[in-house]
Amino acid sequence: MIESSRVLVTGGAGFLGSHLCEKLLESGAEVLCVDNFFTGQRANINTMLDSKNFELLRHDITHPLFVECDEIYNLACPASPVHYQFDPVQTTKTSVLGAINVLGLAKRLRAKVLQASTSEVYGDPTVHPQPEGYWGNVNPIGSRACYDEGKRCAETLFFDYWRQHRSRIKVARIFNTYGPRMKLNDGRVVSNFIVQALRGEPLTLYGDGSQTRSFCYVDDLIDGLVRLMRTPDEVTGPINIGNPSEFTMRALAETVIDITGSPSEIVTKPLPEDDPKQRRPDISLAGETLGWQPTVPLREGLIRTIAYFDALLSKGSPELARP
Template sequence: MSTTVGHKHVGSDVELSYLRDLYLPKEKNYVEHKDSTIIYRHISSFPPVKQLSPSERKRILVTGGAGFVGSHLVDRLMWMGHEVVVLDNFFTGTKRNVQHWIGHPHFELVRHDVVDPFMVEVSQIYHLACPASPPHYQYNPTKTVKTSVMGTINMLGLAKRTKARFLLTSTSEVYGDPEEHPQKETYWGHVNPIGPRACYDEGKRIAETLTYSYMRQEGVDVRVARIFNTFGPRMSPADGRVVSNFIMQAIRGESLTLYGDGEQTRSFQYIHDLVDGLILLMNSDYSDPVNLGNPDEYTIKEFANTIREMVLTPPLSPHNVDIKILPAAEDDPKKRKPDITRAKTYLGWEPKFSVKHGLQETVDWFKSQVAEGAI
């Protein structure tokens, strides 16, 4: 296993120990008060970053930058020496994910909902803002659609005005319950437009339509990433995804819950691989949609057993925790696996981290959060 992640030609290569210290710090470099304000002890407490000249340094906007994926992207962009502006309404994101940057002269955190316009001068826009797990996007489906549609219109309008390059984080959910396997970017999908997942699936499909409409009509420079299942530190323990569900249930010694027969398949990628792909795509010359995912395919039951064996240590053992079968969720895809030929060909990207390596990092993070009483 390599000790670094990233690509030298975009300046994103970084030691894994550096990234690990951001979400598993040996000691806190701030004082957090009861009212959640944060005071840094001294300027040298910030994580080290590359020093770029003003002409090399970009000002980059990340919507949803306090969320799970967004915060890891922010970490890498800050490490690369850029200025980063984060917009987040804190529906699923949290200040805790980016608190190690608060007060840094190259970092700005703004509480803002992207359904409302926002004005800022930037050269790149990573548009991540949207709840992405079923409990979150189904909690307020109308708001989910508004975020995908109005939020994307607002950010594309900003990209048009500032001549910024725009990257939309779309999703493998645009393929629905696919009839093609693995899924290529040319596959149009098999989606229920009125089901319980439609607010997210169709919202992202509309966001892609808007993105390419702005490219053709307004000349906006766009990129689209279709992200497959992703896991890693900073996942919310209550986001309803199988990784966080299984890990938290195993840590508590509870039964692991499977919806359906557990034979549904998914392809899981570690967060550092995804961030690497997003940065490469943003800085590439390729404008068609690109799948970013790990083509290693697991059944949900296999994944549950892997996590159960990884989490449970004496006095508990995997035999102390059973697997409970519950009715399948409506419109739950039976299989999901990316064809990443485009990513390999046009970005030079493919996953570097094995699922087991990423899971161990994720389990360690969840255990540390439980020990601290943070979750």
């Protein structure tokens, strides 16, 4: 990316998108943030609105977009089960029609385009850790399929545009990421545990808590995406971006209780449908190709994230109002 680049970020007011917009502005780029505010929040981008190099466009990428840019980061899609299962048809449309629209725009402009894919393309994996060559174990008709299969189809479209039109594509498979600007009521495990602990409520553990995840701090993740975009055109991915340090859900809950000093107890509920038993990225390719590896340990990242959530709770954020 050169300093005069104009960069389009779809989903730019979301958790990851807002951090990416911030990093791009710091690098000297002009940033066009596109969001329909289904899960994105204006508060995430408030500090950027006064920048002469930042522009906000309210738009749903299931509809074509006619703008000018040099690079496109396609991050638009609800990413937590609570939100992507709220309107599963729209979730699939966002992944599939959104990919078609950004790829069509990139084709016209000969722009680089990066797809924010997901570790969910691996489903409930039978291979551990998951390398990029693993094809996955996904239930195509389950309640999570709108997200899993939508992202898989988006990857298909990206590679077909690359083969058929020589489009300049990049595909990143993002593993669990956390940090400031997560929606506090988004249903993801890190935010759930932190909010429950800060309120002194029981932490809800699904199953026996032995299922594992690998958690990447947001700053590390954004660094990986930018590095991937800056690679030569022949580097297409898919490339796993995530932290390979693996933790059980019970260990995560206990760590959050310890950091917050909360009196909360841990309670258990049945596992949701198709909930993966384990998830850990093989990041060998990211190391070799991008010179990238995560640097923020889980405890340090949790301390920063808890401080952010604690501040919002102290302000009485309307987002936290119980139904």
